[in-house]
Amino acid sequence: MDDQPVDFAVVGAGIAGASAAYELARHGTVKVFEMEATPGHHSTGRSAALYTECDGPDPLRRLAMASRSFLLDPPEGFADSPILRERSVMFLAKAGRGDELEGFYNDRRELVPSILLVDEAAASAQCPVLLADLVAGAVIEPHAMDIDVHTLHQGFLRGLRRRGGTLATRSPVTGLEKLARGWRVTTPGETVDAGIVVNAAGAWCDVVGAMAGARPIGLQPKRRTAFTFPAPPGADHALWPMVVDIGGTFYFRPEGPHLLASPVDETPVEPQDIRHDELDVSLAIERIQQVTTMQIRHVRSAWAGLRSFVADNVPVVGMEADADGFFWLAGQGGYGIMTSPAMSRIAAGLIAEDRLPEDIAAHGIRREELSPARLR
Numbered sequence: 001m002d003d004q005p006v007d008f009a010v011v012g013a014g015i016a017g018a019s020a021a022y023e024l025a026r027h028g029t030v031k032v033f034e035m036e037a038t039p040g041h042h043s044t045g046r047s048a049a050l051y052t053e054c055d056g057p058d059p060l061r062r063l064a065m066a067s068r069s070f071l072l073d074p075p076e077g078f079a080d081s082p083i084l085r086e087r088s089v090m091f092l093a094k095a096g097r098g099d100e101l102e103g104f105y106n107d108r109r110e111l112v113p114s115i116l117l118v119d120e121a122a123a124s125a126q127c128p129v130l131l132a133d134l135v136a137g138a139v140i141e142p143h144a145m146d147i148d149v150h151t152l153h154q155g156f157l158r159g160l161r162r163r164g165g166t167l168a169t170r171s172p173v174t175g176l177e178k179l180a181r182g183w184r185v186t187t188p189g190e191t192v193d194a195g196i197v198v199n200a201a202g203a204w205c206d207v208v209g210a211m212a213g214a215r216p217i218g219l220q221p222k223r224r225t226a227f228t229f230p231a232p233p234g235a236d237h238a239l240w241p242m243v244v245d246i247g248g249t250f251y252f253r254p255e256g257p258h259l260l261a262s263p264v265d266e267t268p269v270e271p272q273d274i275r276h277d278e279l280d281v282s283l284a285i286e287r288i289q290q291v292t293t294m295q296i297r298h299v300r301s302a303w304a305g306l307r308s309f310v311a312d313n314v315p316v317v318g319m320e321a322d323a324d325g326f327f328w329l330a331g332q333g334g335y336g337i338m339t340s341p342a343m344s345r346i347a348a349g350l351i352a353e354d355r356l357p358e359d360i361a362a363h364g365i366r367r368e369e370l371s372p373a374r375l376r
């Protein structure tokens with residue numbers, strides 16, 4: 001059955017597609033196509049929900065900073081509860097890695113002057129389960145935050161509906177045909193003509209790009225494991241920071257009555273509904289037990305999600321030169337939640353006005369460093 005034509009067809013209703021659709025709905029009619037029954041089934045529903053300005057390549061950190069004001073103070077009616085909650089991050093150096101810690105601190109303090117370099121005693125005062133002898137010190141980011149991902153994602157989807165946009169679930173896009181003006185989008189149940197197609201298909205962005213005849217951007221999905229376990233009895237763990245090993249071997253953080261942890265794995269895989277491997281969970285447990293007094297005997301739940309990267313680990317936000325009206329919103333890696341407000345506004349700005357919003361450009365973000373052309 002043929003449906004009404006729209007100005008913008010968005011493929012994927014994860015945080016990228018939902019936020020872009022929300023912003024584009026100011027400029028025209030929008031329809032989002034999601035192959036799963038539930039938006040957020042893939043990466044968006046499986047994240048560690050952290051906002052930090054100290055992790056990832058420089059452009060990503062700027063995108064996070066450009067997103068902060070929206071996350072702290074979203075528009076009236078966007079969310080019923082706060083999106084961000086205070087949670088500092090402790091970037092920890094194990095004993096013998098003090099030099100690396102100093103480099104980490106020096107690299108970040110210009111962009112984030114509030115960070116602090118502390119010794120092992122100060123680190124274990126903030127997280128008393130740390131074995132101070134096995135720690136060289138830490139960098140504390142006091143103004144990092146926990147993100148309520150569900151509230152943010154639902155805020156975008158609800159806002160989209162209020163602006164007249166629609167979401168079709170269980171609607172995998174199976175074909176994209178170039179028309180004289182715009183695109184014909186095909187799913188098993190319908191065919192919709194759209195002026196612009198936004199490719200926000202997460203790990204599947206190169207698959208969707210191929211449907212449009214676009215050259216691949218070289219997207220590589222990588223598996224990342226997470227699990228929860230009970231916090232040690234009697235610990236005031238709710239006040240602990242998120243603890244991240246700067247050597248990239250583990251992190252853990254409070255998650256309600258539990259702790260959430262990861263071995264910080266990055267296993268390259270094909271796009272899929274990814275499952276965790278018990279070995280990765282065991283590895284994280286072993287690494288965490290090495291530097292803390294915690295004995296992790298019971299895993300409450302475990303899962304894995306995909307973090308998808310291109311070669312330079314910077315997201316791809318821009319129009320495809322080879323396929324007019326086909327727009328990439330891809331490669332968010334491990335930062336797609338916290339950067340979604342800025343990236344969606346960049347997408348809408350480039351699509352509707354062919355320029356970056358001024359307040360976002362003021363953070364030193366340039367369209368060329370996000371453009372798919374840089375990868376070719």
Ligand SMILES: Cc1cc2nc3c(=O)[nH]c(=O)nc-3n(C[C@H](O)[C@H](O)[C@H](O)COP(=O)(O)OP(=O)(O)OC[C@H]3O[C@@H](n4cnc5c(N)ncnc54)[C@H](O)[C@@H]3O)c2cc1C
Pocket residue numbers: 011012013014015016017033034035036039040041042043044045046047048049050051171172173174200201202203204208224225226304305306307332333334335336337338339
């Ligand atoms: C363990 C883990 C921890 C993380 N921690 C953080 C964190 O602390 N902070 C942070 O900011 N980010 C974090 N991330 C990264 C973040 O989750 C991702 O960057 C973000 O969710 C990507 O969003 P997305 O919308 O691009 O992808 P997805 O959420 O995967 O959405 C893409 C959607 O496209 C749909 N789709 C694909 N192909 C089609 C098609 N042909 N037709 C229709 N629909 C289609 C899929 O079903 C999917 O729903 C983490 C990720 C993981 C796995």
